[in-house]
Amino acid sequence: MNFKKDVLVLLGAVVGGVLGYAGFFWLRRHGFYGLILPGGLLGIGAGVFKTKSRYVSVICGLLALALGFFTEWRRAPFAADESLGYFISHVYKLDSITLFMIALGSLIGFWIPFRRSQEAEKG
Numbered sequence: 001m002n003f004k005k006d007v008l009v010l011l012g013a014v015v016g017g018v019l020g021y022a023g024f025f026w027l028r029r030h031g032f033y034g035l036i037l038p039g040g041l042l043g044i045g046a047g048v049f050k051t052k053s054r055y056v057s058v059i060c061g062l063l064a065l066a067l068g069f070f071t072e073w074r075r076a077p078f079a080a081d082e083s084l085g086y087f088i089s090h091v092y093k094l095d096s097i098t099l100f101m102i103a104l105g106s107l108i109g110f111w112i113p114f115r116r117s118q119e120a121e122k123g
Contacts, residue, residue, distance in 0.1 A: 005051040009113060013060050016045020017067050020105075024071055035098060038071045039064030039105025047112035050120040057114035064109025068102035 020041030027034045046060045072094065073087040080086070091099075 002051065002053075005049060006053050006056050008049040009046050009051045009056050009116075010059070012048040013042050013046035013063060013109075013113070017042035017063065019045070021067065021071055025075075028075065033101075035068060035072060035101035036105040036108070038067045039102065040108040042067060042105075043109035043112040046109070047116050050116045051113075052117055052120045054114065054117050057110050057117055060113045061106055061110025065102065065106040067109075068105050072098060072102065 017038060020038035023041065024034055024037045027037070042064045043060060046056070069088065069091060070084070073084055077083075077087055078090060078093075
C-alpha cells in the first residue's frame with residue numbers, strides 16, 4: 001500500500017466534496033435540486049489520482065454518503081428538532097427522491113475511486 005497515493009486520493013475527495021457541497025447550494029439558489037453533486041464530485045475528485053488500495057474507495061463511498069446526508073440536513077433540517085442527531089435518526093422520513101440522489105452520489109463516490117484502483121493494479 002502506498003500511503004502517499006492514498007492521501008492524494010483522499011485529498012482529491014475532500015476538494016471534490018467541498019466543490020459538490022458549494023455546487024449544490026449554488027444550484028439550489030437557481031431553483032434546482034442536485035443532491036447527487038456532493039457525493040458525485042467527491043468521487044470525481046478522488047478519481048483524479050490512482051491508488052491500489054480498495055479501502056480508499058470504501059472510505060470515499062462512506063464519506064460521500066455522510067456528505068449527502070449532511071448537505072440535506074443543512075438544506076432542510078426537520079422542524080421538530082434541527083439537530084444533526086435527530087436528522088440522522090429520522091432519515092427514513094426523507095422523500096424517496098432525496099434518498100435516491102444521496103445513494104447515487106454515494107455510489108459514484110465509491111465507484112470512481114474503485115475503478116481507478118483496478119486500473120492501478122493492472123498497470
